Amino acid sequence: MTVNKPIHKTLYHSFGRKQWSELRNSVPLTLSEDELARLQGMNEQLSLDEVTDIYLPLSRLLNLIIDAQQQRSVVLDQFLNHKPRNSPYIISISGSVAVGKSTTARILQALLQRWPQHPKVELVTTDGFLYPLAELKAKNLLKRKGFPESYDMKMLIDFISAIKAGQPHVNAPLYSHITYDRLTDQVQPINQPDILIIEGLNVLQTGLDQSPESRSSFLSDYVDFSIYVDADEVLLKEWYQQRFRKFRQGAFSDPKSFFHHYSNLSDQQANQTAANIWDTINGPNLQSNIKPSRERAHLILKKGDNHLVNRVLLRK
Ligand SMILES: Nc1ncnc2c1ncn2[C@@H]1O[C@H](COP(=O)(O)OP(=O)(O)O)[C@@H](O)[C@H]1O
Numbered sequence: 442m443t444v445n446k447p448i449h450k451t452l453y454h455s456f457g458r459k460q461w462s463e464l465r466n467s468v469p470l471t472l473s474e475d476e477l478a479r480l481q482g483m484n485e486q487l488s489l490d491e492v493t494d495i496y497l498p499l500s501r502l503l504n505l506i507i508d509a510q511q512q513r514s515v516v517l518d519q520f521l522n523h524k525p526r527n528s529p530y531i532i533s534i535s536g537s538v539a540v541g542k543s544t545t546a547r548i549l550q551a552l553l554q555r556w557p558q559h560p561k562v563e564l565v566t567t568d569g570f571l572y573p574l575a576e577l578k579a580k581n582l583l584k585r586k587g588f589p590e591s592y593d594m595k596m597l598i599d600f601i602s603a604i605k606a607g608q609p610h611v612n613a614p615l616y617s618h619i620t621y622d623r624l625t626d627q628v629q630p631i632n633q634p635d636i637l638i639i640e641g642l643n644v645l646q647t648g649l650d651q652s653p654e655s656r657s658s659f660l661s662d663y664v665d666f667s668i669y670v671d672a673d674e675v676l677l678k679e680w681y682q683q684r685f686r687k688f689r690q691g692a693f694s695d696p697k698s699f700f701h702h703y704s705n706l707s708d709q710q711a712n713q714t715a716a717n718i719w720d721t722i723n724g725p726n727l728q729s730n731i732k733p734s735r736e737r738a739h740l741i742l743k744k745g746d747n748h749l750v751n752r753v754l755l756r757k
């Protein structure tokens with residue numbers, strides 16, 4: 442009997458941290474102290490070694506791949522005798538709640554827009570495409586937030602298809618972690634970027650449990666390069682609890698906050714509440730919907746303690 446190799450060994454090149462960091466050797470770009478400080482301003486816990494060892498090689502790889510894609514588009518336009526289109530390169534970032542998708546996305550945005558070939562990099566999160574809170578309540582989906590059925594997939598696919606078609610002035614809806622709802626008075630205008638990064642736990646999902654109409658096209662059909670940020674669930678739950686405690690002192694103290702009633706919890710009560718939300722919503726969503734989409738990604742960043750990436754898997 443033959444024993445199949447695990448899927449990632451067949452599909453991916455695998456790099457340890459040191460091996461991967463050496464691939465930045467020829468990055469012509471180095472970061473100044475100021476730029477490093479600005480990146481750290483986004484997240485005070487972000488280690489600067491992490492930026493140079495993990496994210497600089499990644500920005501080099503992406504720059505090379507995007508360059509090749511841009512050349513391919515030129516060839517195709519010549520062949521078809523078309524005028525050049527303003528179709529942006531689309532990068533997706535997915536992974537569990539609290540794995541660090543938005544932090545990773547913001548680091549990549551900052552690094553990618555430094556390359557002269559693609560200075561305009563926009564970042565959109567799929568949170569804005571969650572159904573509004575009132576609708577989630579009416580559909581009894583409040584305890585299924587983040588699950589495939591809690592997103593307006595038609596709106597998301599219409600959005601990404603307009604972006605890919607190079608349409609100017611496309612608006613993305615915005616989400617507030619404070620009100621726990623889509624904003625009604627603000628949108629994010631997107632105007633023909635060179636690169637669009639789309640970040641969210643659902644971007645690699647195929648929506649097979651959605652209605653037949655929304656199954657005909659998947660978000661990933663529009664994505665040129667997909668990244669999955671991975672970590673063991675024990676760490677994810679801990680990071681979720683840490684973020685919950687941070688929100689309790691900051692965002693939840695705002696009287697408009699959906700979770701305002703949590704602002705006076707002790708550390709122990711906050712940990713318990715966050716653990717309960719994890720065990721009933723985010724953990725089951727990770728196991729049933731998010732993790733199964735991992736091996737569709739072009740690149741997997743596996744994090745260990747303190748959010749440090751200890752393995753990088755790159756599609757062969
Ligand atoms: N590279 C990193 N280094 C240190 N802390 C991080 C890093 N990435 C994320 N975090 C922290 O982990 C938590 C979750 O990160 P966040 O980007 O909000 O995750 P997500 O968007 O996946 O829900 C936050 O408290 C954030 O400050």
Ligand SMILES: CC(C)(COP(=O)(O)O)[C@@H](O)C(=O)NCCC(=O)O
Nearest residue numbers: 537538539568586587642718722723
């Ligand atoms: C809005 C989200 C689905 C998005 O996830 P994130 O951007 O935090 O990774 C998530 O933060 C969420 O609200 N989950 C439902 C349970 C909870 O309150 O954490």
